[in-house]
Amino acid sequence: MTGSRQPHAMLPELTAGDRSRQTAIVALRRFLNGNLRARNLQNFEREAVPAFETAHGRKPQSHEEVEAAFHQSPSYRLWSSLNRAAQEVLWIAVGEPIFRAEAELQAKYDKLAGNPAKRGSLHLNPKLDGVGRVATLDIHLQPGGYTLDRGDKDVIAGALYEMGGRVFSSGQGIGTGDSKAGCIIQFLRQRDPGFAPRRILDIGCSAGAASCEYAREFPDAEVHAVDIGAGMLRYAHARAEALGLPVAFHQMSAASLDFPDRHFDLVVSHNTMHEIDDDVRVAMLRESFRLLTPGGVAVHQDVPYRFRELSVPAQVEKSWDVRFNNEAFWVKYATADVVAELKQAGFAADAVEEHLLPKLNGPGAWYAAVARKS
Numbered sequence: 001m002t003g004s005r006q007p008h009a010m011l012p013e014l015t016a017g018d019r020s021r022q023t024a025i026v027a028l029r030r031f032l033n034g035n036l037r038a039r040n041l042q043n044f045e046r047e048a049v050p051a052f053e054t055a056h057g058r059k060p061q062s063h064e065e066v067e068a069a070f071h072q073s074p075s076y077r078l079w080s081s082l083n084r085a086a087q088e089v090l091w092i093a094v095g096e097p098i099f100r101a102e103a104e105l106q107a108k109y110d111k112l113a114g115n116p117a118k119r120g121s122l123h124l125n126p127k128l129d130g131v132g133r134v135a136t137l138d139i140h141l142q143p144g145g146y147t148l149d150r151g152d153k154d155v156i157a158g159a160l161y162e163m164g165g166r167v168f169s170s171g172q173g174i175g176t177g178d179s180k181a182g183c184i185i186q187f188l189r190q191r192d193p194g195f196a197p198r199r200i201l202d203i204g205c206s207a208g209a210a211s212c213e214y215a216r217e218f219p220d221a222e223v224h225a226v227d228i229g230a231g232m233l234r235y236a237h238a239r240a241e242a243l244g245l246p247v248a249f250h251q252m253s254a255a256s257l258d259f260p261d262r263h264f265d266l267v268v269s270h271n272t273m274h275e276i277d278d279d280v281r282v283a284m285l286r287e288s289f290r291l292l293t294p295g296g297v298a299v300h301q302d303v304p305y306r307f308r309e310l311s312v313p314a315q316v317e318k319s320w321d322v323r324f325n326n327e328a329f330w331v332k333y334a335t336a337d338v339v340a341e342l343k344q345a346g347f348a349a350d351a352v353e354e355h356l357l358p359k360l361n362g363p364g365a366w367y368a369a370v371a372r373k374s
């Protein structure tokens with residue numbers, strides 16, 4: 001089993017009732033995101049365009065007109081309402097077992113983090129500022145958002161992120177053997193079978209799934225991971241300790257990383273680019289260049305949507321998450337020229353590549369921008 005889904009002591013126990021509720025949500029999400037979502041563009045042509053034409057005497061053209069037209073399609077409105085409801089219910093089904101186990105999770109955190117023989121470390125910075133809008137948003141409706149922090153033993157944000165992610169991914173048809181880090185590690189090893197980074201940095205680590213996988217796959221490397229959320233980092237730290245994996249977790253912003261120049265051989269981010277604003281992404285890519293040793297590699301992996309490859313209706317359809325799922329930075333990422341930004345960050349033009357890498361266990365592929373420092 002890959003690191004992302006490996007069981008560990010910080011996962012709250014589920015009752016039969018919790019399981020059945022989560023299974024039902026997985027089934028609903030699979031239906032909505034497979035069979036039904038595939039019809040959104042057909043319904044746009046069949047219902048939305050004729051309704052817009054009746055009102056305006058022409059087809060919708062701009063992004064705004066296409067969006068307005070979509071909302072005249074009853075089938076799209078039904079899908080959209082159900083998809084929003086499924087996401088809200090997901091957090092209820094995930095939140096119940098987590099909040100029920102809150103005291104137990106705090107006690108486990110306390111024990112793992114306080115273990116004098118622990119292998120990793122946790123460095124929180126309560127004064128961290130400049131994290132921007134992300135701190136005010138409940139992105140993908142996660143209760144309290146990424147920076148939820150209810151006290152010095154609080155791990156709720158990390159627990160919600162991990163369990164929510166499990167249910168969400170299963171609902172997307174992604175199997176338990178999938179792992180974003182696993183996909184990138186496989187790619188790096190295929191490119192260079194002798195790849196053996198001495199220091200690795202994971203940016204936007206959330207609940208620590210990828211960080212733990214790098215620590216397991218590269219046991220001789222020193223693995224560092226950063227995020228802005230204290231509740232995320234406490235959970236990630238306890239998870240790594242529960243798995244016996246040495247990871248140093250730090251509360252830092254991707255835009256300004258407190259490590260010396262040329263400190264890492266591998267800098268990665270997993271699904272972080274679509275969760276940060278343009279200026280933070282650009283700064284993160286600049287920091288990746290600064291932090292890499294000569295010959296070091298940066299891999300910024302994310303969802304595969306690049307809007308330059310899509311029609312306007314397809315772009316609008318893929319932008320559903322911005323309006324209804326609080327994914328404020330989704331379109332900013334999907335329209336960004338990450339390759340150009342990596343070159344501006346300092347990477348040589350012939351040292352930057354884009355890849356679509358098949359998921360290890362699921363439909364589709366992950367996007368990866370890869371850059372090597374000369």
Ligand SMILES: C[S@@+](CC[C@H](N)C(=O)[O-])C[C@H]1O[C@@H](n2cnc3c(N)ncnc32)[C@H](O)[C@@H]1O
Nearest residue numbers: 146204205206209210227228253254270271275
């Ligand atoms: C989608 S999650 C990342 C998932 C994670 N890398 C994984 O593989 O499971 C995005 C993360 O980025 C973090 N984040 C947002 N803004 C950030 C910033 N300025 N610096 C560092 N992390 C940030 C959020 O707190 C959140 O945990």
